[in-house]
Amino acid sequence: MLTRIDHIGIACFDLDKTVEFYRATYGFEVFHSEINEEQGVREAMLRINGTDDGGASYLQLLEPTREDSAVGKWLAKNGEGVHHIAFGTADVDGDSEAIRDKGVRVLYDAPRRGSMDSRITFLHPKDCHGVLTELVTSAAPDVADH
Amino acid sequence: MLTRIDHIGIACFDLDKTVEFYRATYGFEVFHSEINEEQGVREAMLRINGTDDGGASYLQLLEPTREDSAVGKWLAKNGEGVHHIAFGTADVDGDSEAIRDKGVRVLYDAPRRGSMDSRITFLHPKDCHGVLTELVTSAAPDVADH
Numbered sequence: 001m002l003t004r005i006d007h008i009g010i011a012c013f014d015l016d017k018t019v020e021f022y023r024a025t026y027g028f029e030v031f032h033s034e035i036n037e038e039q040g041v042r043e044a045m046l047r048i049n050g051t052d053d054g055g056a057s058y059l060q061l062l063e064p065t066r067e068d069s070a071v072g073k074w075l076a077k078n079g080e081g082v083h084h085i086a087f088g089t090a091d092v093d094g095d096s097e098a099i100r101d102k103g104v105r106v107l108y109d110a111p112r113r114g115s116m117d118s119r120i121t122f123l124h125p126k127d128c129h130g131v132l133t134e135l136v137t138s139a140a141p142d143v144a145d146h
Numbered sequence: 147m148l149t150r151i152d153h154i155g156i157a158c159f160d161l162d163k164t165v166e167f168y169r170a171t172y173g174f175e176v177f178h179s180e181i182n183e184e185q186g187v188r189e190a191m192l193r194i195n196g197t198d199d200g201g202a203s204y205l206q207l208l209e210p211t212r213e214d215s216a217v218g219k220w221l222a223k224n225g226e227g228v229h230h231i232a233f234g235t236a237d238v239d240g241d242s243e244a245i246r247d248k249g250v251r252v253l254y255d256a257p258r259r260g261s262m263d264s265r266i267t268f269l270h271p272k273d274c275h276g277v278l279t280e281l282v283t284s285a286a287p288d289v290a291d292h
Binding site: 001002003004005008010012018021024025026027028048049050051052053057059079080081082085087099102104125128129130131 | 147148149150151154156158164167170171172173174194195196197198199203205225226227228231233245248250271274275276277
């Protein structure tokens with residue numbers, strides 16, 4: 001069962017400048033940052049609020065590390081903006097299989113590693129009214145790395 | 147101070163079909179629906195989770211009621227997808243003025259009426275790294291109308 005908005009993924013050309021925009025404009029701070037070589041992104045997670053399922057909601061700012069990554073290609077076509085949305089669940093395996101059985105294309109055969117050692121998969125945007133949709137099960141929700 | 151992701155605004159061509167997609171695929175139910183003639187939209191709010199500031203996070207599904215509305219023009223150009231994101235605050239007036247003073251364009255001179263009698267304003271996406279950003283103060287957070 002999907003129990004929270006886990007994050008909003010936002011693609012940007014310059015992660016440092018975008019982090020600074022969110023800090024200076026709204027006071028949002030970086031909760032975690034990492035490079036995901038498989039996804040081809042450098043990312044910063046800004047924690048916005050806690051959620052009543054024991055997790056939290058974040059903005060995930062994404063800068064491609066290479067032009068041929070999914071986010072790099074998306075940015076070249078669309079410019080900066082919201083790239084995807086993510087729902088949190090305690091069971092990404094079960095939920096993604098149930099959704100696949102309903103005829104929605106799930107992009108990975110099995111969940112892969114996401115931010116903060118989460119396990120993630122994506123649903124095809126053409127099956128989701130234009131919204132690239134991620135499902136995520138957190139490893140250790142709501143624990144900062146600094 | 148912005149204390150939650152209040153909602154993700156998603157533009158769609160057919161509200162009823164999109165509501166049914168979110169219900170059938172994820173089990174999300176309509177918490178509130180209304181027509182906002184000023185904004186030129188028919189909308190459904192799907193409540194996803196409660197937040198630790200006493201509010202909640204929603205998906206806001208938006209179908210234009212006329213082609214020349216902001217959402218209608220956006221849909222004609224972009225197709226279905228994420229139209230805007232919204233942060234919740236107890237003080238949309240003070241926060242929007244403080245953000246205006248930082249040089250970010252605020253689209254309304256004063257906040258206007260939004261979903262569920264909230265008060266809202268928008269920030270120019272070109273000043274926000276491509277993200278149309280709404281600020282919202284709820285009237286009565288987290289109380290369903292049915």
